[in-house]
Amino acid sequence: MTARTYGTSPLGEFLASRRAQLTPAALGLPDYGDQRRVPGLRREEVAQLAGVSVAYYTRLERGVSLNASPQVLDALAGALGLDEAERRHLHGLSSDGRQRTRRRRRPAEQVTAAMRQLMDAFGDAPAILLGRRSDVLAWNPSGHALFAGHLDPDSPKRAGERPNTAKLVFLDAHTRELYGTDWPRKARDVVGKLRAAVGEDPDDPGLASLIGELSMGSPQFAALWGEHRVRAWDLAEYRMCHPLVGAMDVLQHSLPVPRAAGVRLVVVTAAPGSDAQAALRLLSHATSPGTLGHPMSAIPTDPADRGV
Secondary structure: OOOOOOOOOHHHHHHHHHHHOOOHHHHOOOOOHHHOOOOOOOHHHHHHHHOOOHHHHHHHHHOOOOOOOHHHHHHHHHHHOOOHHHHHHHHHHOHHHHHHHOOOOOOOOOOOHHHHHHHHOOOOOOEEEEOOOOEEEEEOHHHHHHHHOOOOOOHHHOHHHOOEHHHHHHHOHHHHHHHHHHHHHHHHHHHHHHHHHHHHOOOOHHHHHHHHHHHHHOHHHHHHHOOOOOOOOOEEEEEEEEOOOEEEEEEEEEEEOOOOOOOEEEEEEOOOOOHHHHHHHHHHHHOOOOOOOOHHHHOOOOHHHHOO
């Protein structure tokens, strides 16, 4: 007799991956050492912690059952130690969650006058508008100079040529150097945000194409994608090593844009009075109308003159 072959589902894959990444000791469960035949928790242990039957949990993980009540999903989230972003992702992966959030096909992403006003309100601070697939819809001059000064500043205006920040992080040498030693953390954040996007819109062919391209082009992406980690779009701190103004410890704020589902405005700031703030101001000066097109000429060669 051959073993039964079970299907898979995004919900089941997520549950199995998170179960494998937990240690029994972290949850106060007995660890039988070499007697454990699976990494992480057993299905029986997750079911016990969540208060559901082992058979029911097994059906969920194997893709035999695709539905779970919000109460059961919350119990599973608690058992697996999920944070708020991961909890929302879990709910979105259930069939019931998909039915609740199903929408008509979304229109092509366009930059409206209101979006430009919002971006302009942040003045000279580096800012970029990102679509739901991490495509750059627009950037201000300092945002372009900070994130992708080596690219055509007008590329976001051409829908078929828009830069994609996920591709830049994994496939672009300039961006890898820009994040330096913080690149691994930035890479995990990018993958986690794409995971969240897929959970919200699992049938988006553009997302599927993007993930396929990244998986084929980057072994690091493929490995991280298999971990099923989810990240929230909110706030992150990185050390960026810009070729013009040097190293900067900055905050990247991600703000949802009103009436534009999935579109976010990323704004970069630094601590008041810090060297990083001085570097950002210098970069902004280098991209002002009077020096735009010749940014190198606007950067003092003496570090003492830079104020960094």
